[in-house]
Amino acid sequence: xxxxxxxxxxxxxDESAIVHFTKKIFDKKGxxxxxxxxxxxxxxxxxxxxxxxxxxxxxxxxxxxxGVETLKQIKKIDQNAVCLMVSRITEKxxxxxxxxxxxxxxxxxxLDFDDLDRAxxxxxxxxxxx
Amino acid sequence: MNLxxxxxxxxxxxxxxxxxxxxxxxxxxxxxxxxxxNIAVAVWGFGCFFVGIANNExxxxxxxxxxxxxxxxxxxxFFHMICEFCGVRHKALLIFGYVQAIxxxxxxxxxxxxxxxxxxxxxxxxxxxxxxxxxxxxxxxxLVSLSFFEVVKFFKKSKGVARVQSLYVMIGFAVGxxxxxxxxxxxxxIDLLYPLGNFGIVIYCLIVTYAILKHHVLDINVAVTRAxxxxxxxxxxxxxxxxxxxxxxxxxxxxxxxxVLATFGPFIYxxxxxxxxxxxxxxxxAYQRAxxxxxxxxxxxxxxxxxxxTIVLEVVDLVKVNFSAIxxxxxxxxxxxxxxxxxxDKQGLFPKSISLDSSLAKRLNLNKRxxxxxxxxxxxxxxxxxxxxxxxxxxxxxxxxxxxxxxQGNRIYTSDDVLVFETLSYSTSLAMENCRFxxxxxxxxxxxxxQEMNTFSYSLAHEIDNPMTIIIGQANLLKKFFxxxxxxxxxxxxxxxxxxxxxxxxxxxxxxxxxAIQDLGQRSSGEFSLLKVSDVVDSFCxxxxxxxxxxxxxxxxxxxxxxxxxxxxxxxxxQILVIFSNNAIHAMLxxxxxxxxxxxxxxxxxxxxxRVSVSDxxxxxxxEKLEIIFAPFVTSKASTxxxxxxxxxxxxxxxxxxxxxxxxxxxxxxxxxFIVEIPVAKDVTAEELKGKEFRGRILFGFEEGGKNGx
Numbered sequence: 001x002x003x004x005x006x007x008x009x010x011x012x013x014d015e016s017a018i019v020h021f022t023k024k025i026f027d028k029k030g031x032x033x034x035x036x037x038x039x040x041x042x043x044x045x046x047x048x049x050x051x052x053x054x055x056x057x058x059x060x061x062x063x064x065x066x067g068v069e070t071l072k073q074i075k076k077i078d079q080n081a082v083c084l085m086v087s088r089i090t091e092k093x094x095x096x097x098x099x100x101x102x103x104x105x106x107x108x109x110x111l112d113f114d115d116l117d118r119a120x121x122x123x124x125x126x127x128x129x130x
Numbered sequence: 131m132n133l134x135x136x137x138x139x140x141x142x143x144x145x146x147x148x149x150x151x152x153x154x155x156x157x158x159x160x161x162x163x164x165x166x167x168n169i170a171v172a173v174w175g176f177g178c179f180f181v182g183i184a185n186n187e188x189x190x191x192x193x194x195x196x197x198x199x200x201x202x203x204x205x206x207x208f209f210h211m212i213c214e215f216c217g218v219r220h221k222a223l224l225i226f227g228y229v230q231a232i233x234x235x236x237x238x239x240x241x242x243x244x245x246x247x248x249x250x251x252x253x254x255x256x257x258x259x260x261x262x263x264x265x266x267x268x269x270x271x272x273l274v275s276l277s278f279f280e281v282v283k284f285f286k287k288s289k290g291v292a293r294v295q296s297l298y299v300m301i302g303f304a305v306g307x308x309x310x311x312x313x314x315x316x317x318x319x320i321d322l323l324y325p326l327g328n329f330g331i332v333i334y335c336l337i338v339t340y341a342i343l344k345h346h347v348l349d350i351n352v353a354v355t356r357a358x359x360x361x362x363x364x365x366x367x368x369x370x371x372x373x374x375x376x377x378x379x380x381x382x383x384x385x386x387x388x389x390v391l392a393t394f395g396p397f398i399y400x401x402x403x404x405x406x407x408x409x410x411x412x413x414x415x416a417y418q419r420a421x422x423x424x425x426x427x428x429x430x431x432x433x434x435x436x437x438x439x440t441i442v443l444e445v446v447d448l449v450k451v452n453f454s455a456i457x458x459x460x461x462x463x464x465x466x467x468x469x470x471x472x473x474x475d476k477q478g479l480f481p482k483s484i485s486l487d488s489s490l491a492k493r494l495n496l497n498k499r500x501x502x503x504x505x506x507x508x509x510x511x512x513x514x515x516x517x518x519x520x521x522x523x524x525x526x527x528x529x530x531x532x533x534x535x536x537x538q539g540n541r542i543y544t545s546d547d548v549l550v551f552e553t554l555s556y557s558t559s560l561a562m563e564n565c566r567f568x569x570x571x572x573x574x575x576x577x578x579x580x581q582e583m584n585t586f587s588y589s590l591a592h593e594i595d596n597p598m599t600i601i602i603g604q605a606n607l608l609k610k611f612f613x614x615x616x617x618x619x620x621x622x623x624x625x626x627x628x629x630x631x632x633x634x635x636x637x638x639x640x641x642x643x644x645x646a647i648q649d650l651g652q653r654s655s656g657e658f659s660l661l662k663v664s665d666v667v668d669s670f671c672x673x674x675x676x677x678x679x680x681x682x683x684x685x686x687x688x689x690x691x692x693x694x695x696x697x698x699x700x701x702x703x704x705q706i707l708v709i710f711s712n713n714a715i716h717a718m719l720x721x722x723x724x725x726x727x728x729x730x731x732x733x734x735x736x737x738x739x740x741r742v743s744v745s746d747x748x749x750x751x752x753x754e755k756l757e758i759i760f761a762p763f764v765t766s767k768a769s770t771x772x773x774x775x776x777x778x779x780x781x782x783x784x785x786x787x788x789x790x791x792x793x794x795x796x797x798x799x800x801x802x803x804f805i806v807e808i809p810v811a812k813d814v815t816a817e818e819l820k821g822k823e824f825r826g827r828i829l830f831g832f833e834e835g836g837k838n839g840x
Contacts, residue, residue, distance in 0.1 A: 015596045021603040105831020110599035113606040
């Protein structure tokens with residue numbers, strides 16, 4: 001994939017402040033980033049914008065459905081969506097669920113920006129150009 | 131009627147009564163033999179009575195022949211009884227004894243050649259001994275002497291109750307036999323004294339009766355009392371009217387009186403019986419009642435130790451035994467362990483533990499009934515004589531047993547006692563189960579609390595985490611981008627960068643602690659995974675650094691790089707470090723004079739074992755306690771502070787990890803080291819290693835590089 005092509009990024013987290021600074025950081029890095037603070041609106045944004053990479057928080061108590069469900073729905077829309085799960089939850093079956101539903105990676109919160117940056121850089125290689 | 135007849139009659143009656151009582155209430159072989167022996171003596175006594183009242187030779191000869199039926203059997207029954215009592219065997223002699231008695235009587239009654247001649251002396255037609263009579267008398271002397279020889283032997287080596295009993299047997303029978311045998315002398319034409327010897331036999335009966343009542347020989351004292359009262363009441367009821375009728379010849383009045391008395395007789399009998407029993411058994415009833423009450427209250431006690439203590443104390447107090455001790459099955463040590471003994475100074479006499487398959491335990495398991503005195507003492511090597519060993523059972527499982535010492539004054543345990551102790555043992559077992567049940571409930575409640583705490587700490591962690599993520603993210607944003615976009619002097623820029631660095635560092639520390647709290651809380655799964663001891667130590671340090679600081683402990687650690695993997699549960703291994711550290715902190719509490727130091731050292735002892743040691747410079751452990759501290763409920767802390775379960779739990783965890791755990795100390799006030807060793811993981815598969823190689827915070831992902839190649 002061409003490096004100069006602007007990549008679209010979707011950040012899903014029920015904590016708006018997290019969405020806010022993550023967006024800001026990636027914008028500065030040259031991405032076009034979108035934010036969503038619940039699963040439903042994340043799926044809406046995905047349908048509309050078709051972001052290349054999604055960062056999804058799993059534990060979202062205020063969302064109609066949680067991160068795993070969001071992942072499932074996004075994958076239903078686009079089988080090739082590149083999704084990175086970002087969460088504290090480390091219960092084994094949730095992690096396995098994410099893997100089974102096609103998440104590319106599972107990152108543990110809280111993330112150092114460098115970690116996140118590296119993960120997104122790696123994920124870039126999985127993005128299929130349309 | 132002459133004195134000889136009276137002696138014979140009283141001898142006959144008293145022995146018949148004894149025989150009746152022994153036959154009626156005796157259950158053991160030795161008691162039956164005592165009855166037969168008394169029948170034989172009674173026959174002899176009645177025979178003598180006939181002789182005494184005989185007014186011609188023929189009647190006297192009949193009396194003598196009758197007397198000699200018993201006389202021939204007396205010795206062999208006595209001998210047989212003594213063999214049984216002392217537990218010795220003389221089979222050939224016994225057969226010989228019975229055969230000679232039977233043959234003598236066949237000769238005497240069949241051929242009529244044993245008792246044939248009398249001479250008139252003391253106003254009696256006294257038998258003159260011929261060959262046959264001499265023969266049975268010789269056999270008689272032989273068997274009786276041998277019997278006494280055996281009793282004396284038995285007396286010398288017996289102890290406690292048996293010794294008292296055998297003393298009475300010895301004295302009683304000696305008096306009886308000296309008396310009885312003396313009546314033979316006129317048969318040999320030795321006329322030294324008027325033959326009053328049969329009164330000796332009456333004395334023998336009195337002594338034996340006394341022994342039965344006082345020392346529970348035969349364990350039929352109650353029965354004897356009842357029989358005695360029965361006899362007295364009935365002989366009065368029938369005797370008084372008969373006597374009145376006999377003397378006044380007004381039989382109508384006598385018969386009416388008899389009818390009236392017979393109506394009241396049973397009431398008088400039961401009234402007297404009740405009172406007599408109350409007097410005889412007063413003491414016994416008192417403690418039996420107390421034990422029953424104890425049984426009832428026991429189930430309210432929920433603490434096993436308290437329960438056991440109560441039982442041993444009360445039993446000694448109520449039953450007046452010399453000691454009591456309780457052993458309880460301990461599955462950790464695979465043995466019955468001494469839990470409590472009273473009085474305390476007898477503790478040295480009892481072994482600390484008795485193995486599960488010792489002959490005593492096996493026997494109790496099989497019979498499920500108390501074992502008495504010498505039998506119990508023989509089964510298990512204990513420093514003292516045991517009065518009774520009582521099993522504690524539930525559901526066919528031997529939970530433990532109780533030893534009771536001999537009763538004070540060497541009195542015997544009666545069958546009533548046994549019943550009471552069986553009840554006591556049953557309710558003790560129930561109460562023990564009850565205690566275990568309560569303990570289990572407590573355990574469960576504690577477990578539920580722990581789970582609740584885990585859930586709570588999990589959501590707490592989440593709540594802390596989000597703001598931390600924001601703090602870290604925003605600080606990062608400021609540091610990496612914002613600072614660079616703002617125009618300011620390079621010096622200020624560097625300063626601001628430094629300040630943000632402090633914020634980030636602090637934030638990461640909080641985040642690390644939240645991690646560690648979650649790690650520690652995650653005990654429920656208990657699944658083994660591949661992990662590095664250094665990670666365990668890191669998490670532990672994050673959690674415990676603040677605690678060390680607040681306890682002013684100087685904490686150091688030595689962890690080499692690149693240790694091999696082990697298999698285990700991170701939370702559990704952390705728990706061990708927590709237990710060790712808590713103990714170490716506690717051991718140094720009193721140390722005001724010196725710096726408090728804890729050193730945590732991890733080393734690869736050899737290619738297969740990783741050793742972790744936590745050393746302190748606290749009050750140390752005396753050498754004799756180095757092992758016991760890993761047993762449950764052992765604590766040096768005040769009872770409010772610790773459960774005494776810490777090191778026991780650590781041991782359990784290490785056992786699950788197939789490692790070993792021990793403590794080292796140079797002695798009191800020289801500090802201590804707690805050490806665990808766990809095996810290095812073998813056969814680590816590539817699959818397991820996947821993801822492990824990713825440093826940092828990626829659980830899975832990016833294993834195979836880009837699919838959609840660059």
